[in-house]
Amino acid sequence: MEKKRGSFTNKLGFVLAAAGSAVGLGNLWRFPYLAAKHGGGIFLLVYLIIAVTFGFALMITEIALGRKTRLSAIGAYDALDKRFKFMGYLSSAVPFIITPYYCVIGGWVLKYLVVFLTNNVSSAAADGYFENYIAQPAAPVIFFLIYVLIGCVVVMLGVEGGIEKASRIMMPVLVIISIVVSVFSIMQPGAWEGVKYYLLPDFSRFSATTVLAAMGQLFYSMSLAMGIMITYGSYMKKENHLEQSVRQIEIFDTGIAFMAGLMIIPAVFAFSGGSEEALGKGPGLMFVTLPKVFENMKFGTVIGAVFFLLVLFAALTSSISLTETLVSIVRDRLGWGRKKASAVILVFLCVVGIPVSLGFGIWDFIAPMGMSLLDFCDFVSNSVMMPIVAIISCLFVGFVIKPKAIIDEVEVNGPFKMKKFYTIIIKYIAPVCLVAILIFAIMEAMGMITV
Numbered sequence: 001m002e003k004k005r006g007s008f009t010n011k012l013g014f015v016l017a018a019a020g021s022a023v024g025l026g027n028l029w030r031f032p033y034l035a036a037k038h039g040g041g042i043f044l045l046v047y048l049i050i051a052v053t054f055g056f057a058l059m060i061t062e063i064a065l066g067r068k069t070r071l072s073a074i075g076a077y078d079a080l081d082k083r084f085k086f087m088g089y090l091s092s093a094v095p096f097i098i099t100p101y102y103c104v105i106g107g108w109v110l111k112y113l114v115v116f117l118t119n120n121v122s123s124a125a126a127d128g129y130f131e132n133y134i135a136q137p138a139a140p141v142i143f144f145l146i147y148v149l150i151g152c153v154v155v156m157l158g159v160e161g162g163i164e165k166a167s168r169i170m171m172p173v174l175v176i177i178s179i180v181v182s183v184f185s186i187m188q189p190g191a192w193e194g195v196k197y198y199l200l201p202d203f204s205r206f207s208a209t210t211v212l213a214a215m216g217q218l219f220y221s222m223s224l225a226m227g228i229m230i231t232y233g234s235y236m237k238k239e240n241h242l243e244q245s246v247r248q249i250e251i252f253d254t255g256i257a258f259m260a261g262l263m264i265i266p267a268v269f270a271f272s273g274g275s276e277e278a279l280g281k282g283p284g285l286m287f288v289t290l291p292k293v294f295e296n297m298k299f300g301t302v303i304g305a306v307f308f309l310l311v312l313f314a315a316l317t318s319s320i321s322l323t324e325t326l327v328s329i330v331r332d333r334l335g336w337g338r339k340k341a342s343a344v345i346l347v348f349l350c351v352v353g354i355p356v357s358l359g360f361g362i363w364d365f366i367a368p369m370g371m372s373l374l375d376f377c378d379f380v381s382n383s384v385m386m387p388i389v390a391i392i393s394c395l396f397v398g399f400v401i402k403p404k405a406i407i408d409e410v411e412v413n414g415p416f417k418m419k420k421f422y423t424i425i426i427k428y429i430a431p432v433c434l435v436a437i438l439i440f441a442i443m444e445a446m447g448m449i450t451v
């Protein structure tokens, strides 16, 4: 296994690959709707604080674990301490919950691309279009299936190389389009209120839920607490600067999420007023608001089509690497070939994804804890499992293998500037805060307290 392990050619290659995995629907779709729902500026502030503290510490930890052991999650935990092998399994279970619903949203994006390509912008911009669409029994399922199939075919053929090249071109284009669209959004009459809502924190909106939402989003967006970064780390060369790379990945990922919020939130104010209802739309926010922006924009149809193409692309690169993760877990555990494992994963994605899609329409009676199936999967993975994985991995590093093990790995590339800060966070601050927030949030979800 040792000698077959490839590695990224250089540091930029590593940063781009990790950022390519990190940037996806999490940044473009999930971040803006959470920010809108959880008070705008206060959410942004909390997110930024957690990103430079917990996010930084956890990403360093995961990448260093991978680079140190040269193994992916299950093997890495096992190699360091037999008793923690379960952590490998627990973190590997997370992408099994995320991928199916990720592909359902991928299908929505594909549908919107088709709508823009066929020049139906005004219908997509009409009130209620999105809600009616996702409640249909057939169309969303068909788009989901097409989306899943594209991803699985790529994984089966193993053409990720070409995708990586394409992302080097498409990611910068995405950044430019986001800037154009956000400038346009901000210039709409009434949008300025939205800019203020997004940038100025309102401390009265602060609560444990804000922190939990921000934390779940951080894990999701940076692909943390699910073993992915351990795998990426295992491909990283010893001479690449670990601390610096982590900082760059974080800046890139957070920057794109920030821009997505700037595109969408001011537009919510301009086109739907800044009402609680408009801001609290949830998963549909991007699909409801952006068509209204494009409808009012000169060349909006073209720009909208290009925009959804890029979102589709960012989503595909992420879901392909998610699917690839599932396939490689199945292959490693069961010793199956690539084709067989991909086919089984394809079936799995359909079996879970189709009910998730139907959960917005004919199967909406399936509502665990009062949530739609999609929200429920999202809640279980992002608000429950990922914090648990994060807590245990902090304790594992803090008290079992000791922070020094990670610090030594980082210091292969020279002094670890933030090592005191890192040690305090990983040993004390992160575990205590994570436990408190998790308990609070679960109590809230079960209706035991209201915030």
Ligand code: TRP
Binding pocket: 021, 022, 023, 024, 025, 026, 027, 098, 220, 221, 222, 223, 224, 226, 228, 317, 318, 319, 321, 322
């Ligand atoms: N971080 C990705 C996003 O923001 C989603 C994601 C989570 C992911 N886990 C992953 C992508 C694993 C690739 C691999 O959309």
